[in-house]
Amino acid sequence: MQRYLDTGIKDVIAEFPEVGTILQDYDVACVSCYVGTCALKDVVSIHSLPLETEQELMVRLAAVLTSEQERGLPQPTPAASRSQTPTASGKDAPSKESRYSPPLRALVNEHVLIKRWVEVIPSVLAGTDVNTTEDRQLLLDGVDFIHSYADRFHHAKEEDILFKYFDETQAIIRAMLADHEAARDHVRQVIEAVDRRDADQVIEHLSAYGELLSGHIKREDEILYPWMDRELTTTQVGELFSKFAAVDRAVGPDFTPNYTRFVERVEALVTP
C-alpha cells in the first residue's frame, strides 16, 4: 500500500482503474486531471476531507491496492492538520464551506467570467463559419479574451505572484502550470486554424481549451485555493491582496468591464 501512496495518481489509476472511480465518489477528480503526477497520498490529504470520510476513502483504496495479507488501515492525515478550529500564527484551517481569503476570492471571481466564456464555446462553434469575416472576428475576439483576460491578467496573477509563495516544484502547482501551458498551446492552434480557415482544427482546439479550462478552474476553486489558504499566513494574504490590487490598477478600471461586455455580447449572440 505504501508503495502506491507514493506513486503518481495517473500511474495508480492506470494500474487500478477502480481507484479513479473511488476518488470520483469523493469529488476527487484526478481522472480528468491533465497531468496527474500528484502522489496518491498527497491527493488524499490535500482535499482536507472530514476525518471519517478520509478513513472510509482509505479503507476503500486499501481494498483495491493491497493484498489480503497486507491489508490494514493506512493512517489518515494527522487530525491537527485538518482541524476545523483555526490554528495559531495567522493560519486558517478552512473547510470546503469556508470563505476564501480576499485575494483568492478575487481569483475565484475572475474564474466566473472565464467560465461564462467557456460555457458558450460549444454554441459559438456550432454557429460559426470560419469563411466569413464576421465569424472569424468573433473567434479572434474570443482568443483576445483568453489572451488578455484569462492568461495575461488572471494566469499571470497566479504564475507571477501567487505561486511564488509556494514551492513551485510541488506536483499540484506543476499540474496547474502544465494546464496553463496546454491552454496556451490550444489557443495558438486556434489562431493558426482561423488564419487557415480550417474549421475542424478551430473546433478541435477551442473545444479542447474549453474542456481543459473547465476542469482546471474546478481544481483550483475546490482544491488548490483552499489548500493555499490553509498554508498562507495572514501577512502573506495581505501582501497578495496588495499585489493583486496593483495589477488591477495597472490594467485600469475599464479592463474587466470591457471583457465582461464581450462575454455578455457573445452570450446574447448564442442565446436563442
Add this chain to the structure above:
Amino acid sequence: MSEFGCGCPGSATMDLRDVDTSTDEATTTKAPSQLRQWPIQLHLISPQAPYFQGADVLLAADCTAFALGAFHNDYLKGRSLAIACPKLDQGLDVYVQKLTALVEDARINTLTVVMMQVPCCRGLLALASEAVAESSRKIPVKAVVVGLQGEILSEEWV
C-alpha cells in the same frame, strides 16, 4: 458552569469556576509577552506610530485578552495592537476615523478583529468594516470570535 440572570448576553453573569483549566502548559511555562508597543487603547494610539506602518494590526475587544488563554502567542505575536470595547466606550465615530487613518495613512497590511461571542461585541467588526468601506484603499479583514471559555468559535476572512 452555572449561569445567573437573564437579559443581555454580554452582561449575564456566568460562573466558570468548575471548568477544568489544569494543563501541563498552563502550569509549567511562563508565556512571554508579545506586546511590542504602547499605548494600545484605540483612543490613545497614533496611526502615525512607526509600528503601525504597513503592519498586520490586531483590533481586539477588551475582554478577549482575558478570555483567550493563548492570546499573546496565537494572535498578538507579530501584530500591532489596538483595543476597544464597542459596547461601553464613548466616541465610536473617533474609532472609525482612527481605523480609517490606519488603513489610509499607515497603509496597514491586514486587520484582524478579535471579539467575544456576545452580540454587542459584533459592533467592533462593524466599526472596522465601516472604516475600510470609507477608505479609498482596501485591505483584507479577518474576524475571530472567542467563546466565553476562550475557545475559538470562528475565524474567517470577511
